[in-house]
Amino acid sequence: xxxxxxxxxxxxxxxxxxxxxxxxxxxxxxxxxxxxxxxxxxxxxxxxxxxxxxxxxxxxxxxxxxxxxxxxxxxxxxxxxxxxxxxxxxxxxxxxxxxxxxxxxxxxxxxxxxxxxxxxxxxxxxxxxxxxxxxxxxxxxxxxxxxxxxxxxxxxxxx
Numbered sequence: 001x002x003x004x005x006x007x008x009x010x011x012x013x014x015x016x017x018x019x020x021x022x023x024x025x026x027x028x029x030x031x032x033x034x035x036x037x038x039x040x041x042x043x044x045x046x047x048x049x050x051x052x053x054x055x056x057x058x059x060x061x062x063x064x065x066x067x068x069x070x071x072x073x074x075x076x077x078x079x080x081x082x083x084x085x086x087x088x089x090x091x092x093x094x095x096x097x098x099x100x101x102x103x104x105x106x107x108x109x110x111x112x113x114x115x116x117x118x119x120x121x122x123x124x125x126x127x128x129x130x131x132x133x134x135x136x137x138x139x140x141x142x143x144x145x146x147x148x149x150x151x152x153x154x155x156x157x158x159x
Contacts, residue, residue: 002032002102003145006066007138008059008109009040016139023142030149033142038062040109052111060114063106072100073122076107076141078131080124085144088125089151105145107137 011017020035027033039062041055067073072095083091095103106117118124127140150157 001096002034003027004034004036004066004071004102004104005107005138005141006036006038006063006104007107007134008038008063009134010037011135011138013135016135019139020142023139023146026146027142027149030153033145036066038066043111053114055109056111056114057116058114059109059111060117063108063114063117064120067104067106067120068102070100071102071104073104073106073120075113075117075121075124076105076127076137077113077118077121077124078126078129080126082126082128085147086151088144089148091123092145092148093152105141107134107141109134 011020024033024035038059041058043055044051047055092103106113106121108117127137127144132140147157
């Protein structure tokens with residue numbers, strides 16, 4: 001089983017990197033995790049909708065170039081279904097036993113996701129109705145993936 005996390009933009013904040021690295025270290029006991037950052041596109045100041053869509057299309061093409069056909073793709077999308085940690089763990093476990101060797105999570109850039117990325121997604125997941133910075137979402141996602149594996153393995157962590 002492999003977990004892949006594709007994100008748009010480079011993470012610069014040291015405190016977020018430290019937190020993500022801690023969860024990567026913890027996850028080594030359960031699964032292989034691959035983090036992929038694709039470059040974000042410069043957004044013109046006061047961009048029109050057409051300019052924003054062009055940015056989303058370019059970022060989306062970069063994301064899609066890093067996804068293989070047989071991966072199960074979960075798109076983080078604030079406007080979609082939410083689930084609690086136990087449900088997410090069960091969902092991930094069902095994909096593992098259902099024959100998927102790679103589950104790929106995609107975190108978009110500041111504008112979200114392009115149309116083609118939405119089309120490729122197998123599932124769209126919301127962590128909250130709140131809006132989080134996409135850089136912080138990386139850390140939150142890593143913690144939840146770790147929590148899921150602890151739940152799947154019936155280990156103490158989740159309360």
